[in-house]
Amino acid sequence: MFKGNKISLVIPAFNEQECIGTLLPGIPGFVDEVIVVDNGSTDKTAEISKLNGASVIYEKRRGYGVSLKTGILTAQGDIIICLDADGSYPLTVIEDFLKLLTDNEYDFISGQRINLNINNAMPLINRIGNKIISCLINLFFGIHLKDSQSGMWALKREIFNKIAPASPGMGFSQEIKIRAWLNPDIACYETNIPYDRRLGGRSKFNRIQDSVTILYDVFYILKEHYGLLQYKKNNL
Ligand SMILES: Nc1nc2c(ncn2[C@@H]2O[C@H](COP(=O)(O)OP(=O)(O)OP(=O)(O)O)[C@@H](O)[C@H]2O)c(=O)[nH]1
Ligand SMILES: [Mg+2]
Known part of the structure; x- marks a missing residue:
């Protein structure tokens, strides 16, 4: 519990046996529920997660986005935090996120990694790609995101239905931010x-395939966004 709020952590994991056993013991005690969403891992991800006290959900449909959505919908917390299973996101900032949500009355907090890229964790090519996509998103949607692709965010559970992201794959993390930032009823902060x-294991990010999907998803949301604006204009 954190200031009277039940806290859930949702972690998408696909073949992360090298990392998950190191990550889970470091989760702060005020986190009430840890949900690992496994997607048919062929290694010991699920066993190790259970041994470390996490609830494991099995999602049959493959994909980062589908898994996260299932995890978030299952979570019982008043506040839900999402991060990766590979240990690349710091558990120490969870408390800062929760303070921002509870003290400053934000509804959605996203972590931006651009200024603190330790050990060149995000290679130059990924940084350039992220910058280009983030600039396109800001230009198209009139919002301001520094790191549209970050996989660490926290939100109040009650606002998730207002965001309703649907991207099945890696485009989920940008979609949840775009829709949150576009919604005037949701107070967002990066x-x-x-x-x-x-910490180990292999990246599941396929630079070409996932970049194409991410771009496709941006245009899909854009088409829907402008369709909606047009509809509102015509029906004024
Ligand atoms: N359940 C599930 N999890 C996934 C899937 N694809 C990726 N993940 C998880 O999503 C998180 C992000 O994937 P990563 O492979 O770390 O991608 P990345 O952070 O862009 O790449 P690295 O910087 O190399 O770590 C990790 O926890 C993965 O295990 C999937 O299809 N299903
Ligand atoms: Mg990663």
């Missing part, structure tokens, strides 16, 4: 976080 190399 805060600096350190980002380090994964």
Whole structure:
């Protein structure tokens, strides 16, 4: 519990046996519920997660986005925090996120990694790609995000239905931010976080395939966004 709020942590994990056993013991005691969403891992991700006290959910449909959505919908917390299973996001900033949500009355906090890229955890090519996509998103949607692709955020559970992200894959993390930032009823804030190399194992990010999907998702949301604006204009 944190200031009277039940706290859930949702972690998407696909073949992360090298990392998850090191990550989970470091989770702060005020986190009430840890949900690992496994997606048919062929290694010991699920066993190790259970041994370390996490609840494991199995999602049949493959994908980062589908898994996160299932995890968030299952979580019982008043506040839900999402981060990766590979240890690249710091558990130490969870408390800062919770303070921002509870003291400053924000509804959605996103971690931005651009200024604190430890050990060159985000390679130059990924940084350039992230910058280009983030600039496009800001230009298209009139919002201001420094790190549209960050995988660490926290939100009040009651606002998730207002965001309703649907991207099945890696585009989920940008979609949840775009829709939150676009919603005038949701108070959003981006805060600096350190980002380090994964603890072990292999990256699941396929630079070409996932970048194409991410761009496709941006245009899909854009089409819907402008369709809605047009509809509102015509029906005034
Ligand atoms: N359940 C589930 N989790 C996934 C899937 N793809 C990736 N993940 C998890 O999502 C998180 C992000 O994937 P990563 O492979 O770390 O991607 P990345 O952070 O862009 O790449 P690195 O910087 O190399 O770590 C990790 O916890 C993965 O295990 C998936 O299809 N299903
Ligand atoms: Mg990672």
